[in-house]
Structures are given as C-alpha cells and as structure tokens.
Amino acid sequence: MPAVQETIDQVRLIDVDQYKYGFETEVEMEKSPKGLSEDVIRFISAKKGEPEWMLQWRLDAYKRWQTMQEPNWARVSYDKIDYNEIYYYAAPKNNPAPKSLDEVDPEILRTYEKLGIPLREQEILAGVEPERRVAVDAVFDSVSVATTFKEELKKAGVIFMPISEAIREYPDLVKQYLGTVVPVTDNFFATLNSAVFTDGSFVYVPPGVRCPMELSTYFRINEKNTGQFERTLIIADKGSYVSYLEGCTAPKRDENQLHAAVVELIALDDAEIKYSTVQNWYPGDAQGKGGIYNFVTKRGDCRGKNSVITWTQVETGSAITWKYPSCILRGDNSRGEFYSIAVSNGMQQVDSGTKMIHLGKNTTSRIISKGIAAGRSENTYRGLVSAHRKATGARNFTNCDSLLIGNECGAHTVPYIESKNATAVFEHEATTSKISEDQMFYCQQRGLSDEEATALIVNGFVKDVLQQLPMEFAVEAQKLISISLEGSVG
Amino acid sequence: MLEIKNLVVQIEDKRILNGLNLTVNNGEVAAIMGPNGSGKSTLSYVIAGKEDYEVLDGEILLDGENILEMGPDERAAAGVFLAFQYPLEIPGVASMTFLKAAMNAQLKARGESELSTPDFIKRVNAAAAQLEIPKDMLKRALNVGFSGGEKKRMEILQMALLRSSFCILDETDSGLDIDALRIVSEGVNALRSPDRSFLVITHYQRLLNHIVPDTVHVMHSGRIVRSGGKELALELEANGYADYRESEAA
Ligand SMILES: Nc1ncnc2c1ncn2[C@@H]1O[C@H](COP(=O)(O)OP(=O)(O)OP(=O)(O)O)[C@@H](O)[C@H]1O
Numbered sequence: 001m002p003a004v005q006e007t008i009d010q011v012r013l014i015d016v017d018q019y020k021y022g023f024e025t026e027v028e029m030e031k032s033p034k035g036l037s038e039d040v041i042r043f044i045s046a047k048k049g050e051p052e053w054m055l056q057w058r059l060d061a062y063k064r065w066q067t068m069q070e071p072n073w074a075r076v077s078y079d080k081i082d083y084n085e086i087y088y089y090a091a092p093k094n095n096p097a098p099k100s101l102d103e104v105d106p107e108i109l110r111t112y113e114k115l116g117i118p119l120r121e122q123e124i125l126a127g128v129e130p131e132r133r134v135a136v137d138a139v140f141d142s143v144s145v146a147t148t149f150k151e152e153l154k155k156a157g158v159i160f161m162p163i164s165e166a167i168r169e170y171p172d173l174v175k176q177y178l179g180t181v182v183p184v185t186d187n188f189f190a191t192l193n194s195a196v197f198t199d200g201s202f203v204y205v206p207p208g209v210r211c212p213m214e215l216s217t218y219f220r221i222n223e224k225n226t227g228q229f230e231r232t233l234i235i236a237d238k239g240s241y242v243s244y245l246e247g248c249t250a251p252k253r254d255e256n257q258l259h260a261a262v263v264e265l266i267a268l269d270d271a272e273i274k275y276s277t278v279q280n281w282y283p284g285d286a287q288g289k290g291g292i293y294n295f296v297t298k299r300g301d302c303r304g305k306n307s308v309i310t311w312t313q314v315e316t317g318s319a320i321t322w323k324y325p326s327c328i329l330r331g332d333n334s335r336g337e338f339y340s341i342a343v344s345n346g347m348q349q350v351d352s353g354t355k356m357i358h359l360g361k362n363t364t365s366r367i368i369s370k371g372i373a374a375g376r377s378e379n380t381y382r383g384l385v386s387a388h389r390k391a392t393g394a395r396n397f398t399n400c401d402s403l404l405i406g407n408e409c410g411a412h413t414v415p416y417i418e419s420k421n422a423t424a425v426f427e428h429e430a431t432t433s434k435i436s437e438d439q440m441f442y443c444q445q446r447g448l449s450d451e452e453a454t455a456l457i458v459n460g461f462v463k464d465v466l467q468q469l470p471m472e473f474a475v476e477a478q479k480l481i482s483i484s485l486e487g488s489v490g
Numbered sequence: 491m492l493e494i495k496n497l498v499v500q501i502e503d504k505r506i507l508n509g510l511n512l513t514v515n516n517g518e519v520a521a522i523m524g525p526n527g528s529g530k531s532t533l534s535y536v537i538a539g540k541e542d543y544e545v546l547d548g549e550i551l552l553d554g555e556n557i558l559e560m561g562p563d564e565r566a567a568a569g570v571f572l573a574f575q576y577p578l579e580i581p582g583v584a585s586m587t588f589l590k591a592a593m594n595a596q597l598k599a600r601g602e603s604e605l606s607t608p609d610f611i612k613r614v615n616a617a618a619a620q621l622e623i624p625k626d627m628l629k630r631a632l633n634v635g636f637s638g639g640e641k642k643r644m645e646i647l648q649m650a651l652l653r654s655s656f657c658i659l660d661e662t663d664s665g666l667d668i669d670a671l672r673i674v675s676e677g678v679n680a681l682r683s684p685d686r687s688f689l690v691i692t693h694y695q696r697l698l699n700h701i702v703p704d705t706v707h708v709m710h711s712g713r714i715v716r717s718g719g720k721e722l723a724l725e726l727e728a729n730g731y732a733d734y735r736e737s738e739a740a
C-alpha cells in the first residue's frame with residue numbers, strides 16, 4: 001500500500017520539530033520547595049493571600065489524597081509519577097500580581113505574542129470587529145499574569161478573574177460553589193488538585209446577563225519539573241449565557257510534566273454555558289520521550305431546569321490524556337452536549353470521552369466524538385450514559401467515529417450504558433475507518449500533496465465538531481490538526 | 491504532446507500492459523476502445539501516477555519530459571488530468587472546498603499566486619452553469635450520495651477548472667443520460683484547443699458522435715493493436731472485437 005505507506009512515513013517524521021510552541025521563556029521564577037507536604041500547601045496558600053478556610057480546605061484535601069491510590073483503569077501506561085519530584089508552585093518573580101499590562105514582564109508578553117494570543121486590548125480593539133472580541137486571562141505556570149477587558153465585563157456585571165483573586169474578593173461566591181460539582185474526594189487527581197491548585201479562572205455571570213464577549217484562558221507551562229494544577233469555576237446564574245474558551249501549550253522537554261486541572265461548571269435555571277478547549281500541550285517526541293501528562297477532571301452541573309452545558313474539545317497535544325468532560329443533568333429539561341476531536345500521533349496515548357448522567361425529567365444529551373489515530377498512538381473513547389430512576393424521558397444520542405492513519409495505531413471505543421428508567425432512549429452509533437489509498441490518489445491526482453490530501457480528508461472527517469467551535473477557534477483548530485498530522489508547519 | 495513508448499506494466503505479478511506504444515499530439519482528441527479487461531483504466535492510472543503499478547519497461551513523455559519519476563500531484567501540476575471511471579467520495583468536504591484546494595494546490599505548484607475567493611467563485615459558477623450543475627450540489631460533500639451521472643459531471647467540472655493540458659476521460663459516458671451526455675460532450679468540446687489534448691476511453695460510438703475524435707486506437711491485451719481515424723469506431727461498433735481476439739490466438 002505505497003500511497004498510504006508514504007503518509008505513514010510522513011506522519012512518522014513528525015516529532016518535536018512540528019511542535020512550534022516548544023520554545024522556552026527566560027524569566028526569573030519563584031518556586032515552592034520541591035515536593036508535596038503541608039508546608040508546601042501553606043506556602044502556596046500564603047502566596048495567594050488566602051483566607052484561613054481555603055487553607056483548611058486544601059489541607060483536608062491533602063490528608064484525603066494521602067490515603068488514595070492512583071487510578072489505573074484507563075487504557076494508558078506510563079512510568080510511575082514521583083509526586084515529590086514536582087514543584088507545585090512557580091511564579092514569575094515580580095509578584096504581587098501586576099495591576100496593568102505595563103507591569104507584566106515583557107518576556108511573558110512576548111511569549112503570548114509568539115503563541116498568537118493578543119493580550120493588549122488596544123490591539124484587539126484595533127484589528128477585530130467589536131462583536132468578535134475575546135477577553136483573555138493568561139496563566140503562566142502557577143499564576144495569572146494578565147486578564148483583559150476586566151472593566152468592560154464588570155459593567156455588564158460579569159466577574160472574570162483569576163480564581164486566586166476571586167477567593168479574596170468574592171469569598172462567599174467561591175465558598176458557595178467550589179467543590180460542589182467535583183467534590184474534594186472525587187478522584188486521585190482531583191483531590192491532588194484541591195490540595196495544591198494554583199491558578200485558573202473564575203467566572204460568574206449574573207441572572208439574565210448574556211456575557212458580551214467570549215471569555216478565554218490561555219495556560220502555559222513554562223518552568224521545568226513543574227506541575228500545573230489549575231482550577232476553573234464557572235457559574236451561569238439564572239437565564240444567563242457565557243461562552244468560554246481555553247487553550248494550552250508548553251515547551252518541549254525531555255521529562256514528563258504533570259497537568260492535573262479541575263474545571264467545574266454550574267448552570268442554574270435557563271442558563272447556558274459553552275466550554276471549548278483547544279488542548280495542545282507538548283506531546284513528546286516520536287520515541288515517546290517527554291510530553292505532558294494531562295489528567296484532568298472536568299464536570300458541568302446542569303443544576304437548574306432548562307439549563308444547557310456544551311463541551312467542545314480539540315485535543316492534539318499531551319503524551320497522555322485522561323479526560324472525561326461530563327454533564328450532570330439534574331434540572332428537568334436540561335441538556336448536555338459533548339463534541340470532541342481527539343488526534344493522536346507518535347507515541348501519544350489518549351483515553352478520553354464523557355459522562356452524561358441523566359437525573360432530571362426529559363433531560364437530553366448528545367455526544368459526537370471523532371478520534372483520529374496515527375503513528376503508533378492509541379486512541380480510546382470511553383463514555384458513560386446513565387439514566388437515574390427518576391429520569392423519565394431521558395434521551396441520548398451518541399456517535400463515535402474513529403479514523404486510522406497507518407497500520408500501527410489503535411482506536412478503541414468503550415461505551416458504558418446504564419438505564420434505570422424504562423422510558424429512557426439511548427442511541428449509539430460507532431464507525432471505524434481508514435483513509436483509503438484510492439481517496440488519497442484521487443486527491444493527489446487533482447494536485448494536492450500527500451499532506452494536503454490527508455489534511456483535507458481529516459478535516460472532512462471532523463467537520464461536524466469543528467462547526468461547534470467559535471469561528472476564531474475553528475480556524476486555529478483546523479490548522480492545529482493539520483500540523484499534528486503532517487510534515488507541514490502551518 | 492504525450493508519447494508512450496514500449497510501456498510494460500504489471501500489478502501483483504500480473505502483466506497488464508505489454509509494450510504499449512501511443513502518441514497523442516497537441517490539440518488531438520484520441521479515442522481508445524477495447525474489450526473489458528484489456529488494460530484501458532490501467533493505462534490511465536499509470537499515466538496519472540497511481541502507485542500500485544510496477545512499470546517494468548518503457549517511458550511516458552509529456553512534452554518531451556519523462557513523467558514516470560514524478561508523483562501524482564506533480565503530474566497533475568504538469569498538466570495531467572484523469573476523469574475517473576469511478577470517482578471517489580470525500581465525506582465532509584464540500585465540493586466547493588475541494589475545488590478550491592485543488593485549484594490553489596496546482597497554482598502553487600506552478601509558482602502562481604492563489605485565486606482570490608470572488609475570482610474563484612466566479613469561475614466555478616460559470617463552469618458549473620455550462621455543465622448545468624446546480625449550485626447546491628457544490629455545497630454538498632464531494633461525490634457523497636451523488637448519482638452516477640452527477641459524479642461524472644463533477645469530474646468534467648474539475649477538468650474545466652483545472653485547465654489541464656492532457657485530459658484523460660475514462661468511460662465518462664457510462665452512467666450519463668441522453669441529455670447529460672450532450673451537456674458533458676459540449677463541455678469537453680468547449681475545452682478543445684490547439685494546446686490541449688484528450689484521451690477518451692469509451693465503449694460506445696455514441697460518445698464519439700458528440701466528441702468527434704481525430705484518431706481511434708484499439709487496445710487489446712495491454713497493447714494498441716490498431717489505429718485509425720474516426721471511422722474505425724464505426725467499424726468496431728459493427729463488428730466488435732472478434733477479429734482481434736482471433737489475431738491474439740494466432
Ligand atoms: N489490483 C489488481 N490485481 C490484479 N489484477 C488487476 C488489478 N487491477 C486490475 N487488474 C486486472 O487488469 C486487467 C485490466 O484492467 P483494467 O481496469 O485496466 O481494464 P479496462 O480495460 O479498463 O476494463 P473495463 O473496460 O472493464 O473498464 C483486468 O484483467 C483486471 O482484472
């Protein structure tokens with residue numbers, strides 16, 4: 001199969017050199033002592049100027065975590081992580097937090113510029129249509145370095161700030177919601193996060209408010225041997241709407257780095273949250289050296305009636321991905337959606353999917369998952385759809401498609417379905433296909449190179465999901481998918 | 491001009507072309523006719539550069555340059571176009587998107603600048619109108635769910651837009667209804683020009699009533715066994731390939 005063979009060869013060539021975000025930024029950093037202990041947690045809490053209750057919450061989590069076992073049910077394998085070899089806090093030195101962009105280390109600003117993320121509001125205003133504006137929170141290792149459009153959002157009543165700031169400024173709101181979707185005891189990595197989380201975003205949209213712009217957070221792991229443990233909490237109050245985007249990158253490093261985030265979404269009556277991710281952590285090289293371990297707990301709670309939560313993710317990075325953005329459909333008539341594109345190449349391992357837990361009456365959910373495996377990667381979709389006894393009229397539609405490029409990769413689909421209510425209707429469709437040699441030849445006959453042909457066919461395969469992303473992200477995601485699968489740097 | 495000299499090709503140890511010779515001059519429309527399995531599609535694939543085929547001997551010269559070492563995309567950029575006997579489906583890729591990608595890829599390969607979107611749309615709409623291809627078909631995924639005749643029309647649309655200098659039509663007439671046959675033939679005739687040549691593979695004289703060939707070649711067992719003018723097609727229509735089969739046996 002020569003044509004396909006050539007594509008495989010192309011794909012094989014792709015390793016670290018394709019990862020254009022792999023540069024490192026030189027800034028002076030302040031770190032916590034290496035490893036994890038009560039003292040380190042106190043250090044983090046003090047650095048963040050946290051109230052006593054927050055410190056106590058962290059310490060309780062830490063105690064709990066020490067009794068827990070790392071999970072091993074996912075279809076991934078990796079060397080044991082030594083949790084005492086990690087730095088749990090690293091921040092650019094000029095703390096306390098900068099008040100305006102002028103106070104941010106220019107090196108860091110340059111980093112975000114290189115990543116194509118505009119932080120300077122004037123520039124955004126100058127170049128882009130007003131309705132296309134995106135408010136950005138930039139997190140560099142353990143701290144948020146800049147949040148744009150704060151004032152304008154405030155006028156609309158929307159709170160968008162680093163969570164460490166929210167803990168100080170809106171302690172009641174944080175206390176009311178933190179840990180109510182992902183309990184401290186939820187799972188090994190979530191508990192670890194609860195003990196040591198450093199930064200992340202906090203969003204509160206008041207009743208009836210449609211957030212006037214997209215909110216976005218860019219996470220960058222820069223420091224060596226540093227874990228990133230961000231915590232994001234988004235609350236959409238009654239009848240409100242918010243669309244939130246997250247992006248992530250990291251330098252190329254030979255050793256693995258841990259990223260264990262927790263994201264909690266809460267949608268009250270008639271509220272809607274759209275959460276989109278373009279995950280592009282460093283995937284490691286062709287031999288599987290280095291790369292990010294992405295062990296993330298993301299969960300949304302459709303707490304109110306008629307509420308909607310939509311997860312959209314484009315996953316191209318990380319050496320290992322262990323991630324199941326889920327929806328708890330508690331409110332009657334609430335709806336959960338999950339749209340996912342997971343691309344794996346080289347030695348990447350992806351075990352990702354979703355959980356749709358139907359608790360309320362007439363709740364609906366929809367899952368569209370597109371897995372693309374190339375190189376020697378393993379790509380697993382793992383998904384649970386369950387209906388509680390009281391979930392009368394629950395409906396789910398699931399569609400999982402896998403596309404294989406080459407003969408050495410694997411795609412797996414592991415659906416779990418549990419229904420305790422006889423009126424629940426769950427549909428599941430799954431396909432696995434390969435890019436055919438004839439399709440490749442057809443495209444090439446029209447003048448497309450090997451790489452262009454692969455990109456075109458893959459883009460066709462993921463189209464349904466790309467359409468769910470906000471415009472700017474869809475274009476970025478499309479490029480990213482091409483880059484992760486081909487020899488060409490877009 | 492295309493010159494094929496002593497072309498010997500096999501696939502999976504099976505000889506399919508056995509020392510084939512063929513010349514198609516600039517501006518010429520050459521028809522190839524021949525029984526099922528005689529190697530017509532194989533010839534078109536080998537000219538276009540499909541990889542499964544092993545070329546054991548011979549050469550293919552396009553305007554004097556041997557194209558056998560070139561990849562299929564390079565051959566496309568050099569002017570080779572193949573209208574497939576069985577066009578492929580590309581799910582999720584709108585026909586419009588595909589056309590744009592193909593046109594821009596070829597422009598890029600020739601060192602020309604890409605088309606602006608308005609120019610591109612203008613060109614596509616004009617060509618589609620001529621082939622009576624409805625606009626909403628261009629929005630659908632390429633060839634997915636298209637009828638046999640629609641797929642063939644889409645091939646000719648691509649041929650018109652890519653402005654290739656050497657066009658192969660592999661049984662483009664099969665699957666076309668009477669009106670479509672006329673429309674497609676008119677489309678091809680409109681592209682006839684002194685610097686463009688065609689290799690038209692067909693089983694039936696009726697296509698050649700519309701696209702009148704300059705030369706007709708008979709292919710049998712991987713060889714061109716007879717060449718003549720357009721009247722040769724009429725003779726074949728009347729007598730079939732029986733004569734050639736006997737000569738093979740002899
Ligand atoms: N992959 C393959 N493996 C083995 N034999 C093949 C392969 N591809 C083609 N052939 C054989 O090569 C011969 C020529 O096939 P080809 O498709 O070129 O014929 P054709 O002249 O186009 O026929 P038709 O008029 O039916 O379209 C046939 O006998 C066919 O079975």
Ligand SMILES: [Mg+2]
Pocket residue numbers: 530531532575660661
């Ligand atoms: Mg044929």
